Amino acid sequence: MTIERIPLPGVGVCHAITTRAHQRLGVIAHTTGQRDIVLYDPNDPDRAACTLPLEPDEARWIADLLNTTVTVDHLADPEQHLTGITAARIRLPAGSHYDGRSLAATSPGTGASIIAVIRGQQVITAPHPDFVLHHDDTLVAIGDHHGITALTDMLTNTAPDTPANH
Known part of the structure; x- marks a missing residue:
């Protein structure tokens, strides 16, 4: 899987992937520490269909849920x-x-x-x-x-x- 790192001037950086099921999603890391999970429109992979803002502690909890390997x-x-x-x-x-x-x-x-x-x-x-x-x-x-x-x-x-x- 390839992770794209996309700079967002004045905002932060987006890390985006496309799943095997061809669904594109990303995580925007704001310079403020906030994180957004972004699901992109399947018909237009450059358009956000849904954005879910997370506070820093919520982002850590989600990361714990998803992280089944030790880094x-x-x-x-x-x-x-x-x-x-x-x-x-x-x-x-x-x-x-x-x-x-x-x-x-x-x-x-x-x-x-x-x-x-x-x-x-x-x-x-x-x-x-x-x-x-x-x-x-x-x-x-x-x-x-x-x-x-x-x-x-x-x-x-x-x-x-x-x-x-x-």
């Missing part, structure tokens, strides 16, 4: 030239077993370390072990590929803690 964004970082070291952003999903738990609870030997937490517009660097995580937090972690994968799996697991989940 790890790898960061461009000057330290990445070290062999085997990577930095990644991991979003804590709603329903994560770690939502409402302290950062110390994430420490079981994954081989990766959380070095910052992004909460809304705030960046908390070097968070203390008693820092409490919330869904929609974005955790910035460093480690090797296996450590980042293990940490991502652990944080995005929505099953209760059991020995098999560690």
Whole structure:
């Protein structure tokens, strides 16, 4: 599937796709943070048939509903030239077993370390072990590929803690 990125001067940007059923839809990301879901007219793919404005929290809820895969964004970082070291952003999903738990609870030997937490517009660097995580937090972690994968799996697991989940 191809995602088109269409700049909208003075408004923001539209990301548009055409589904396999030939329905065109888009998400407009306004510079204000608002998001609009746009369904286009099947007979005129450049004309909006329906627009659904969403507040930022509503957009996150919809994204949680649609997101069945875990996305790890790898960061461009000057330290990445070290062999085997990577930095990644991991979003804590709603329903994560770690939502409402302290950062110390994430420490079981994954081989990766959380070095910052992004909460809304705030960046908390070097968070203390008693820092409490919330869904929609974005955790910035460093480690090797296996450590980042293990940490991502652990944080995005929505099953209760059991020995098999560690």
